[in-house]
Amino acid sequence: MSALPDTGLAVAVAEAAAAELPSVTPLTTGPEQPGSSHVADAFAGGAVAALDGVPGQVVVLVGPELVAALAASPLGELDLAAAVQPALDAAAERLGGRARPATVLDLPGDGAALPTALGEFVTVPLIGVGIDAAVLVPTASLEGARQPVVEVPEIAPLDQPFVPAFGAAPPSIPAVRGLEMLHGVDMEVTVELGRTRMTVRDLLALTPGAVLELDRAAGSPADLLVNGRLVARGEVVVVDEDFGLRVTEIVDAAATA
The missing domain is CATH 3.40.1550 (Chemotaxis protein chec)
Structure with a gap:
């Protein structure tokens, strides 16, 4: 060598x-x-x-x-x-x-x-x-x-x-x-308002202005996901013209395992 x-x-x-x-x-x-x-x-x-x-x-x-x-x-x-x-x-x-x-x-x-x-x-x-x-x-x-x-x-x-x-x-x-x-590892954090299921036909029919109904009632807390794992819930707020999340509940890790 x-x-x-x-x-x-x-x-x-x-x-x-x-x-x-x-x-x-x-x-x-x-x-x-x-x-x-x-x-x-x-x-x-x-x-x-x-x-x-x-x-x-x-x-x-x-x-x-x-x-x-x-x-x-x-x-x-x-x-x-x-x-x-x-x-x-x-x-x-x-x-x-x-x-x-x-x-x-x-x-x-x-x-x-x-x-x-x-x-x-x-x-x-x-x-x-x-x-x-x-x-x-x-x-x-x-x-x-x-x-x-x-x-x-x-x-x-x-x-x-x-x-x-x-x-x-x-x-x-x-x-x-x-x-x-x-402590220095980057994590992907996602806020989820809700989910729904759709057929391929309905997805292809989407147009601007279409409204999707989610599986969550209005006013319900949003989920905070870290690398796809639920860790907290909270309410959506506006901070300096950007959306934010005010955490109201920390989810027990054992409950989501």
Whole structure:
């Protein structure tokens, strides 16, 4: 495998991703390392996004703490790809491109296929309490980047003991994790006035001015949905010429499970 590209751009890309990745403690970048088929062995999940504007795709790998926090969210199981998407967007922007919607990697199976999918790539670990995540950037993406290169000082040499070689057992470091990891995760919030069912014939017959009757009486509270899950109800109000919702009831999570 050839030497790492001496640009510092891979670290800058990882720093951009680290700023957007859910984590209890701030993440810092470790030294960049050559990519290998064993890089995913130390992680519990990950997501990949193809790039527009520059060649290749970017991968973010995450540890078991984030995977577990997403699975045990009080709002129901949250999608790892959606949680990691802002980090992938930031990485792509630093390369001068845009990230497409992310897809979840099925680890460990997809991990062994990363060299084939990415080609030659660089790995930059993200360090919090331990090695909490990693960003994988293809060499082709670094070479095809459309933004000026920014020199980033090296944080530690490759032989620094606190950054083990990928493929080795992950460090056993106790950490307090939980819902705090999800505080920065974007959620899709929807207010629903009501629903109805229609035949295809009736849908095709809709014209401007048509009135649809919903399954809710006038004056009834509207539903507040988070990622499609009912979490609260309230009354519709107007705030500075925009619609808003005044929450009047928080729905018991057990009742909607």
